[in-house]
Amino acid sequence: MPYKAEYIWIDGTIPTPKLRSKTKIVEDGEKPPIWGFDGSSTNQAPGERSDCVLNPVYVCADPIRKGGNKLVLCEVLLTNMQPHTTNTRAACAEKAAKAAGDDYLFGIEQEYTFFEGSRPLGFPEKGFPAPQGGYYCGVGADEVFGRPVVEAHLDACLDAGLRIAGINAEVMPGQWEFQVGPSDALKASDELWVARWLLYRVGEDFGISATLHPKPVRGDWNGAGCHTNFSTKKMRESYQPNVDAAEALAKRHDLHIANYGAGIEDRLTGHHETASYREFSYGVSNRGASVRIPWQVEVDGKGYIEDRRPNANMDPYTVTRLIMESVSGV
Ligand code: ADP
Ligand code: MN
Ligand code: MN
Ligand code: MN
Numbered sequence: 310m311p312y313k314a315e316y317i318w319i320d321g322t323i324p325t326p327k328l329r330s331k332t333k334i335v336e337d338g339e340k341p342p343i344w345g346f347d348g349s350s351t352n353q354a355p356g357e358r359s360d361c362v363l364n365p366v367y368v369c370a371d372p373i374r375k376g377g378n379k380l381v382l383c384e385v386l387l388t389n390m391q392p393h394t395t396n397t398r399a400a401c402a403e404k405a406a407k408a409a410g411d412d413y414l415f416g417i418e419q420e421y422t423f424f425e426g427s428r429p430l431g432f433p434e435k436g437f438p439a440p441q442g443g444y445y446c447g448v449g450a451d452e453v454f455g456r457p458v459v460e461a462h463l464d465a466c467l468d469a470g471l472r473i474a475g476i477n478a479e480v481m482p483g484q485w486e487f488q489v490g491p492s493d494a495l496k497a498s499d500e501l502w503v504a505r506w507l508l509y510r511v512g513e514d515f516g517i518s519a520t521l522h523p524k525p526v527r528g529d530w531n532g533a534g535c536h537t538n539f540s541t542k543k544m545r546e547s548y549q550p551n552v553d554a555a556e557a558l559a560k561r562h563d564l565h566i567a568n569y570g571a572g573i574e575d576r577l578t579g580h581h582e583t584a585s586y587r588e589f590s591y592g593v594s595n596r597g598a599s600v601r602i603p604w605q606v607e608v609d610g611k612g613y614i615e616d617r618r619p620n621a622n623m624d625p626y627t628v629t630r631l632i633m634e635s636v637s638g639v
Contacts (some may be wrong), residue, residue, distance in 0.1 A: 341381040
C-alpha cells in the first residue's frame with residue numbers, strides 16, 4: 310500500500326515565516342523523494358520562475374493519519390539545489406558540523422497562546438480575566454483553558470517520536486509551554502518545527518488556533534518566549550565554562566536580539582520575567598536576567614545555561630546557530 314507523506318516546509322512570510330504543508334502519495338517501501346512547490350504563493354519566488362525544491366531533512370511517523378503514514382520536514386532549495394534565502398537550516402547545519410567536537414545540547418521551551426476567534430482562550434467576551442497569579446501550572450476549570458488540546462498535542466509529539474521534555478500551563482490564561490530536547494542543534498530545531506506544525510494541526514480538530522505571537526495581549530500580561538537552554542560537553546563537566554558561555558553571549562547581545570524573533574522589543578521590557586532588550590545581564594536563578602544559570606547548576610558545579618531572550622516566534626535554526634557561533638571556542 311502506498312503511504313501519505315505530509316511534506317512540511319517553512320515559507321517566506323515576512324517578518325515571521327509560516328509553516329506550509331501538502332501531501333504526496335509515496336509508493337510502499339520508497340523513501341520520500343525530493344519534491345517541489347509554487348514559491349510564488351509563499352513569498353519564495355516570482356511568478357515567472359515559481360518552482361522551489363523541497364528536500365526532505367527529517368522524517369517521522371504521522372501521529373494524525375497513523376498507519377504507515379509519515380511527516381516529512383523539508384528544507385527549501387533553489388532549482389540549482391542551492392539553499393533558498395529563506396533556508397536558515399543550511400547555515401545551522403554548517404555551523405553544527407564545525408562545532409561537532411563541542412557536543413552541544415539544546416533544550417527549547419516553546420511558549421504559545423491559544424486563541425478562539427479573536428480572543429485568547431479563557432478570556433471573557435468583554436473585559437479581562439482575573440489578573441495573573443494563579444494560572445501558571447494551575448489546575449481547575451477556572452484557571453486552565455485548552456488542556457484537551459495540550460494533551461492531544463503531547464500524545465501526537467510522542468507518537469511521532471519527538472523528544473519532548475515536558476509541558477506546563479503558563480502565566481497568562483490560554484498560554485502553555487512544551488519543551489523539546491535536549492538534543493543537538495539540528496535535531497532540536499527540526500523537532501521544534503514539527504512540534505509547532507502538530508500544534509496547529511491538532512488545534513484544527515478542536516477549533517482552536519495557537520499563535521507564537523511574542524506579546525499576544527498588551528498590558529499587564531506575560532509575553533510568550535522560547536527560552537533556549539544549552540550546554541557543551543565542557544559545560545556539562547564543570548562550572549566555569551557555564552559562566553564563560555554567558556560572558557561570550559554578552560559580547561554579541563545586539564546581534565542575538567536582532568535575530569531572536571520579530572517584535573522582541575515589545576516582549577523584553579524588563580517586566581514580566583524578562584530583562585530589557587537594551588542591556589545584557591546574567592545571574593544564578595535570576596528570571597529577570599537575559600541569561601539564567603539554574604540554581605541546580607551552581608549546586609552541581611556543572612550543567613547548562615538558559616538564554617531567556619528568544620521570542621516564541623523565533624527560528625530555532627538561527628538561534629542555535631548564533632549561540633554556537635558566539636560560544637564555540639570559548
Ligand atoms: P524552566 O521553565 O524552569 O526555565 P524547563 O523545565 O521548562 O525550565 O526547561 C528546561 C530545559 O532545559 C528542558 O528543555 C531541558 O531539556 C533542558 N536541559 C536540561 N539539561 C540540559 C543540558 N545539559 N543541556 C541543554 N539543555 C538542557
Ligand atoms: Mn519552562
Ligand atoms: Mn515558560
Ligand atoms: Mn525557562
